[in-house]
Amino acid sequence: MLPRYDPNDNEAGMKLLEDLTTNAHQVQQQVLEKILTQNVHTEYLSSFLNGHSNKKLFKEKVPVVNYEDIKPYIERIANGEPSEIISAQPITELLTSSGTSGGQPKMMPSTAEDLDRKTFFYNILMPVMNKYVDGLDQGKAMHLLFIKPEIITPSGLMARPVLTSYYKSNNFRNRPFNRFNVYTSPDEAILCPDNKQSMYCQLLCGLVQRDEVLRVGAVFASAFLRAIKCLEDYWRELCSNIRTGHVSDWITNPSCRNAVSLILSKPNSDLADLIEQECGSKSWEGIIKRVWPRTKYIEVIVTGSMAQYIPTLEFYSGGLPLVSTMYASSECYLGINFKPLSKPSDVSYTLLPNMAYFEFLHVEKNHEQVSEEIQCNTTISDKNCTQKEYKKEIMELVDLVDVKLGHYYELVITTFTGLYRYRVGDILMVTGFHNNAPQFRFVHRRNVVLSIDTDKTNEDDLFNAVTQAKRLLKPLGFLLTEYTSYVDTSSIPGHYVLFWELKMKGNNDLPELDHAIMEQCCSIVEDSLDYVYRRCRKKDNSIGPLEIRVVKHGTFDALMDFCVSQGSSVNQYKTPRCIKSEEAINILDARVVGRFFSKNVPFWESFRM
CATH class of the missing domain: 3.30.300 (GMP Synthetase; Chain A, domain 3)
Structure with a gap:
């Protein structure tokens, strides 16, 4: 399910994507067959399939579920019971979702193989970018990446956000050289648990290496704008660090401080003067392009709730394209944007058929009207009003290649890690097809206001x-x-x-x-x-x-x-x-x-x- 190729070979990467999307139906059938064959004897699937891995039986007997339905199984694993409850492969950690259940974050199972799947996903993004933007191998990316808090469950498994999991993994820290993914931030700054120190140090490294920066960004638009706010608040101090060649004393994390000091290396008055001139100007309009003049685009997710930040990003960007490359969740990495330079309002994602088995709950009638009713025209006098209205709209469950253009669906996934016919809660609209794989516009999260x-x-x-x-x-x-x-x-x-x-x-x-x-x-x-x-x-x-x-x-x-x-x-x-x-x-x-x-x-x- 994870074909091997050289991440530096753009042609091989694009051919792989063409093969996956052309053979979407066959790949999806292979994915489901592998998942069922591996996991049919787990406690969860056995209760419905009685040891049979037949795909037709799977669709007839295994129910579509919400988190509350599977929460008891995941909690049992968190409390020390074996992974075989839901997964034949060992559960190596639990990924905390930004959604919540009873005021606590949801926990999603993950395996060692799942980290390899994420690495494949990140690597396959660059061939698409290189198709549209030349010369990305001639410089670095100022990608501002951060970790979040984590805990150890009673079983000894770590529970942490999906990005924290990846950045702390050997897949990220021991990643092989890829000339398209050279970051200005040292790993020690990314892995610094103090977000303020991490942010400051990553900005400092990005400023010192400004002449090498070809693209800037963060995972979410909100995080990138917090970095701009940090620059607004600390540009004088950052310039002082560059001028003296000395990192501020309040940066106390030893690993972070040492790594940044190596990059800062020596005083640079000319660079400090240049940055002071730009940051000290009356208006910060276009500040990204002025401070990092070789930048070709800003890479941030600007779909869904992040769309509210587009006007502010455009003010700071100096006309740079806003690029949303990927669609992912704590449950599973999902799809990529085959037209990364499209306007934010036109962004669509193509689900990669080898990442999971995808099904869709069809939502009838004009869903833009439905979503408006759900989000803005209900009262809480009937506490279950939203769910009742929503359930009336669900008509049928369809496979990935059977969705219809212009229709709205809720995404349902079956993963390699122990989720079976799980409702992710994302509402998507079909906007087109890349070969035989449908493209989706993210509409919104169900019930989120x-x-x-x-x-x-x-x-x-x-x-x-x-x-x-x-x-x-x-x-x-x-x-x-x-x-x-x-x-x-x-x-x-x-x-x-x-x-x-x-x-x-x-x-x-x-x-x-x-x-x-x-x-x-x-x-x-x-x-x-x-x-x-x-x-x-x-x-x-x-x-x-x-x-x-x-x-x-x-x-x-x-x-x-x-x-x-x-x-x-x-x-x-x-x-x-x-x-x-x-x-x-x-x-x-x-x-x-x-x-x-x-x-x-x-x-x-x-x-x-």
């Missing part, structure tokens, strides 16, 4: 957090009559904004607001959100303090009037719990009478079993 970085807050999460916070107001005679939310990315890092309409019991008068109490409400909301949000706030510093904006009486009536004027039905109108329309946000902002921010960093600790 707020996301800034790797956080994914759904409507239930938001409702429960607001419910906890408004209890503080009840003894004071205040009532929360309506609320909605949006993600404010006008500053870096972005932050959640809640609009609250309040009144006193018995009348519509706006109560006099106590700053301390409202700030405490902000903190309670944050403390009530899930593990990933709290980690992003406290540990990663990738989300700013939550804000509550109190609006005057009648504001949500004005919002309803606007929505009705845009085509919503008066009879079916429900207050949107997440606002994406700029006009709607302006209506709310124009009626704000008080703004309050969380003063405390939310409680966070590594999750426990």
Whole structure:
């Protein structure tokens, strides 16, 4: 399933991709056959297939599942039971997903072979880039890569985010020389557990090697913009380091400090003066191209929730293309972008048929309307409203090569690592085909309403957090009559904004607001959100303090009037719990009478079993 080829041979790489996509159906059948043959005697599959590896029986008997269905099996492995519960191959670690279950991150099984699959995936990206961009082997990539917290489960297995797993693996650290993947950041800076030190040092290395940088980026757009914010905050100190040839004293991680010192090596006043001139200018428009003049493109994921950062990236980029090369998840690496220089709004991913076995839950009717109803026009009065509406749309399960152009689907995967007919939760639209392999546009995550970085807050999460916070107001005679939310990315890092309409019991008068109490409400909301949000706030510093904006009486009536004027039905109108329309946000902002921010960093600790 993992064909071998020389990663430096672009022609061989492209031929391999052409073979995989041309023979997509045959490859998919081989993948399913191998998965079933290897794992048919696991406890999980045996309960449905009774020892038979027949593919038809698999489709008839093995159910489509959510995380809650498989969570008990994974927890048993985390607590010390053998991998054979779900996988014939030894489970070597658990990958923590950015999605959550009961406030804790989901854990996905992984094997040693899975690291080889990821390495294959990363290597196969470069032949596509080299087809569109010349000379990438003549310089380096300033890719800003970071690790996140990890724990040891009772079984001794590590549980950590998928990228942390890969960067700490021998596959990454002992990677063979590939002239297309030479980074400005030393591994010691990437693996530094202090994200602030890591960010500073990787920027410093990128500045010192500016003349060699041909491409810049990070995995997510949000992380790259945090790097730009770091440059804005520290450019004077960075220039001082370059001028003196000495790394700042607050960089205390020994491995990181030593590796960066080797790259800094000697004072360079000319380079420091040049960077000071650019960073000290009045406007930072086009700063990427000015500081790293040989850069050909910015490589960041700008699809899904990351699309909100496109305008800011375009401001800083100086006209450089924004390139989204890959589509991946904690469960499985999935697909690549065969047209990497396309506009962000036109990005589509082709699923590689040898990565997993893919099936699709067909979502009927115009899904853009469905998703809008799900995300913005439901109330929490019926807690299961979203799931009920969604289930009505599911009509059929189809194979990879049988999806239809223009139709919407939810992705279902069967992996080599122990997931069988698992609903990933991603909604995709078919935009075309590369040979016989379909291409998909990522639409959104099912049920997610707020996301800034790797956080994914759904409507239930938001409702429960607001419910906890408004209890503080009840003894004071205040009532929360309506609320909605949006993600404010006008500053870096972005932050959640809640609009609250309040009144006193018995009348519509706006109560006099106590700053301390409202700030405490902000903190309670944050403390009530899930593990990933709290980690992003406290540990990663990738989300700013939550804000509550109190609006005057009648504001949500004005919002309803606007929505009705845009085509919503008066009879079916429900207050949107997440606002994406700029006009709607302006209506709310124009009626704000008080703004309050969380003063405390939310409680966070590594999750426990």
